[in-house]
Amino acid sequence: MSEKHNSITVLISESIGSVSASIIEPESPEAVLVLAHGAGAGMSHPFMITLAEELSRYSVATVRYNFPYMENKRNRPDPPAIAEKTVAMVMLKTREMFPAENPSAGV
Numbered sequence: 001m002s003e004k005h006n007s008i009t010v011l012i013s014e015s016i017g018s019v020s021a022s023i024i025e026p027e028s029p030e031a032v033l034v035l036a037h038g039a040g041a042g043m044s045h046p047f048m049i050t051l052a053e054e055l056s057r058y059s060v061a062t063v064r065y066n067f068p069y070m071e072n073k074r075n076r077p078d079p080p081a082i083a084e085k086t087v088a089m090v091m092l093k094t095r096e097m098f099p100a101e102n103p104s105a106g107v
Contacts, residue, residue: 003056004024005023005024007020010090013085017071018071019065019067019071019090021064022043022065023063023097024052024053024056024062025061028059030060031060032094033061033062033063034063035062035063037065037066043064043065043066068086
């Protein structure tokens with residue numbers, strides 16, 4: 001099975017900036033899962049990578065991303081408003097990148 005690995009940048013807002021994201025896309029994805037890291041480790045944690053690679057074997061594409069505090073190497077998680085905005089913008093970007101897997105596409 002062939003899969004594509006891509007790195008992208010997602011703009012959260014002009015004031016917040018951008019975050020990194022990593023996509024693993026199987027040859028014919030049947031679903032997409034957006035994976036956010038916990039407070040202690042970023043999107044490149046071995047668990048996150050292994051999970052994404054294993055899901056690809058089952059035709060599930062994954063989008064892993066960092067929150068701004070992790071991107072900027074700060075120790076304290078972002079305030080809820082920034083975390084929520086980050087999730088919203090990553091989800092929007094994911095819908096744009098995977099329109100066929102979006103059940104509300106065209107609605």
